[in-house]
Each structure stands twice: as C-alpha cells, then as structure tokens.
Amino acid sequence: MSAATLDSGAPLNNTMGSMLLGVIFSAILYGISVLQCMFYYTRYERDPMYLKFLVASTLFLDTLHLSFVVHTVYHYLISNYYENDALQAMVWSVSLEALPTGVTAGLVQSFYAHRIWRMSHGNYFSTGFVLFLILATSACGTAWVIMALQCRTYQDLLRISPLTITINALSTAADVFITMILCFMLHRSNPASLETESMVNRLILFTINTGLLTSLCAVAALVSLIISPRTLIYASFYFCIGRLYSNALLASLNARSVIRGRINDVDSNFHIKSPRGANAAATHLTRDVFVRPADDADELTVRIDRTTELYADGSYGKSKNKFMPPEIKEPESVADSDSA
Structure with a gap:
C-alpha cells in the first residue's frame, strides 16, 4: 500500500472511487x-511439477488478494457508507492485501531469475543482483505489512x-x-537460420512486453x-500489480x-543453450530448443531432422537409379541437427 490519507470530507472520486476502479480492473485481470x-493445465500436462505448483500458487495468491480488496471496498462503501470517521480509519484487509501481492511478485521474479541463471550458464553477477533486489523488496514489504x-x-x-516508496522503487x-x-542474452545469440532468428525476435518482443x-x-x-500522497489514486494501479505479475508468468x-512456431509443444520454460568454455561468449542459437531432455542430459534440446532427396525429371513413380543422369549422384540425407 502507500501512505494515503483520507481527510475529513475528502471527495470520494479520488479516494474510494480510485480504490473501487482498482478492484474492478483487478477482478478483470483475475478472470x-x-x-x-x-x-495451461490442459495444454502443458507434461510440464514439471515445480511449474505446475508455481502456477497454482499464483492463482491462490490472486484469489486471496482479490478477497482482501473486495472486503476493503465493501467495508468503506457499504458497511460504513460515507461515514467520515470510518473512512479515515484503516481496516485490516487494506494492510494485509499487500502481502499476497508481494509474494506473487517475489515468486514470478524468482522464476525469471532462474531463467537468467539457466540462459547465462550460472552467471553469478546477473542472477545474484536480481536475487538481491527480490530479497530486498520482500524484506521491505514484510516490514511494511507489520x-x-x-x-x-x-x-x-x-x-x-x-518505506513505501522504497518498495515500489526496488520492485520497478x-x-x-x-x-x-x-x-x-537473446540479442547476443547467433541464430543459425532465418526461422530461428524470427523466433529470437519474437522472444525479445515478448520479453519486453511482459516486463x-x-x-509501467x-x-x-x-x-x-x-x-498525491493524500489520495488513493495509486490504488488503481497497485491493486493490479499482482495480477499483472501472474498474467505475465502464465503468458510466458x-x-x-x-x-516456437510449428515446433512441438514441450514441458520446459524458455532456455537458450550456448557452448561452454572458451567460445561461451558467442551463443549459437538454432531451432532445436525447448524439449524434454534425456535422462542423462543437462540441457533442454530438440533435434529436428529433415531429409532432402534429388530426383531427375520423369523419375516420379519409377526407379530413381534408372532415370538419374550420371552427374546426379545418389541422394544424400541432409540433417538439420543444430543445437540450441
């Protein structure tokens, strides 16, 4: 929440009206x-359990938050209809609603931190800085609720x-x-084909949009x-932040x-595999991404094989050796087996 103050006789349009709008938009995003x-649960049944648990947790937190903000608006606008003294007093739900929002933000941001860790092959600086911001935001949020x-x-x-301003700044x-x-990380990758480059561009655009x-x-x-610290205008935005985090996670x-285009759906989150060792700086990205790994594999890859054969004119439906000119050799298999 924030340090909003409802002065005696303050107009309801920028106080409880703003809070009511926040609840309405939050309910739409909840739907x-x-x-x-x-x-997700009907389309990606093969996803690992930790992803399914993460999705279920965010939905539960969304439900809990929505119940808190609905109780807040009902308390002020129905149970204590335009009673100035009641409008200035804080109800317990208006303080506790910050808790599920903070937990949702922490879970989703930790999911992205795990993605950064995997894509960077264990870059301690980038992942550590993100985790520091997450932990700092969580600590400040817990102190604020208390x-x-x-x-x-x-x-x-x-x-x-x-403290309220600090929480919003750290989260942003x-x-x-x-x-x-x-x-x-996606931009510095080196796509091996136009199709893969298109996929990378879609990934970058999608990442920017969700973040x-x-x-904003x-x-x-x-x-x-x-x-405007003495109004509740901020509530129109704050009540929606938790829903935006959960929707961003589910959308990703x-x-x-x-x-991936026409590549088969699989059970992992976005992951780009780049070479380890001396050439780790130059990521070689192809279409072969995002599939359930083998039991002894430590990366998420997919192999897409395509075979191209050469035939002479008039050989359709006949023996290709009989009609093949001398300069055309026996067809060879061309395997597109890039690794992501």
Whole structure:
C-alpha cells in the first residue's frame, strides 16, 4: 500500500472511487488469470511439477488478494457508507492485501531469475543482483505489512511513506533489470537460420512486453504516490500489480508454442543453450530448443531432422537409379541437427 490519507470530507472520486476502479480492473485481470490457468493445465500436462505448483500458487495468491480488496471496498462503501470517521480509519484487509501481492511478485521474479541463471550458464553477477533486489523488496514489504497493521488511521501510515516508496522503487528496478538482461542474452545469440532468428525476435518482443506492463504499473503507482500522497489514486494501479505479475508468468508459459512456431509443444520454460568454455561468449542459437531432455542430459534440446532427396525429371513413380543422369549422384540425407 502507500501512505494515503483520507481527510475529513475528502471527495470520494479520488479516494474510494480510485480504490473501487482498482478492484474492478483487478477482478478483470483475475478472470484472465483463471482462463490462462485452465489453458495451461490442459495444454502443458507434461510440464514439471515445480511449474505446475508455481502456477497454482499464483492463482491462490490472486484469489486471496482479490478477497482482501473486495472486503476493503465493501467495508468503506457499504458497511460504513460515507461515514467520515470510518473512512479515515484503516481496516485490516487494506494492510494485509499487500502481502499476497508481494509474494506473487517475489515468486514470478524468482522464476525469471532462474531463467537468467539457466540462459547465462550460472552467471553469478546477473542472477545474484536480481536475487538481491527480490530479497530486498520482500524484506521491505514484510516490514511494511507489520508496521501498517499497527497503524490506526491513514494519517499514521504517512510515517512509513519512505518505506513505501522504497518498495515500489526496488520492485520497478528488478523488473527493468530482468527485462534488460533477458533481452541482452537473446540479442547476443547467433541464430543459425532465418526461422530461428524470427523466433529470437519474437522472444525479445515478448520479453519486453511482459516486463513493460508490470514496470509501467509500478511506476504509475510510485508517481501517483509521490505527487498525491493524500489520495488513493495509486490504488488503481497497485491493486493490479499482482495480477499483472501472474498474467505475465502464465503468458510466458502459454506462449511457448506460438514463439516456437510449428515446433512441438514441450514441458520446459524458455532456455537458450550456448557452448561452454572458451567460445561461451558467442551463443549459437538454432531451432532445436525447448524439449524434454534425456535422462542423462543437462540441457533442454530438440533435434529436428529433415531429409532432402534429388530426383531427375520423369523419375516420379519409377526407379530413381534408372532415370538419374550420371552427374546426379545418389541422394544424400541432409540433417538439420543444430543445437540450441
């Protein structure tokens, strides 16, 4: 939450009206999350259990958060309809709603940190910096919830406004850094074909779009909090941040078949395999990506073999050796067995 203050007689359009809009948009995004969950569980049944558990956890946290914000709006606008004293007092749900939002953000950002770790083959600096931002945001968020539960009015909440701004800034920084490092790793790859290059471009565009939504929403909440701290305008954005995180996660999982083109759907998240050792800086990327590995493999790869045969004119339906000119040799198999 933030250090919003409802002064006596304050207009409801930029206070409870803003909070109500936030609940409406959050409910719409929650419905999209439910649909994406249904699609995920029916489409990617072979995914590992940790991914299925992550999706289930985000859906549960979304449900919990929505119940908290609905209770908050019902408490202020129905149970205490336009009672000025009640509008200035904080209800328990308005403080606790920050908890599922923070946990959802931490889970999704940790998922992206794991992706960075895999794509960079254990780059401690990049992964460690992302984890530092995640842990710092989680620690500040936990402290905020504890302190907010001790506040009786929104006026008391103004005392921890610096902590609120810090949480929003750290969360935004984590989103921006994750998006930048993922795009950089994809951009420096060396596609082996035009088809693979197209897939990489789709990956970069998709990564930017998913990271941009959460970043813009967090920035909007942060700016509205700084410019207008005595209103609840920020709530219109803050109530949607958790839903945007869960939708970004589900979209990245459900869009795998689209990004790969016509490559068969598989059970792993995005992963680019690059050579280890001296040539690790030059990533060689091809279509052979994202498939269930063998029991003794440590990478996620797929092999796509295509055979091209040469026939002389008029050889259709007849023996190819009989009609093949001397300069055309026996057909050879050409295997596109690049590795990603």
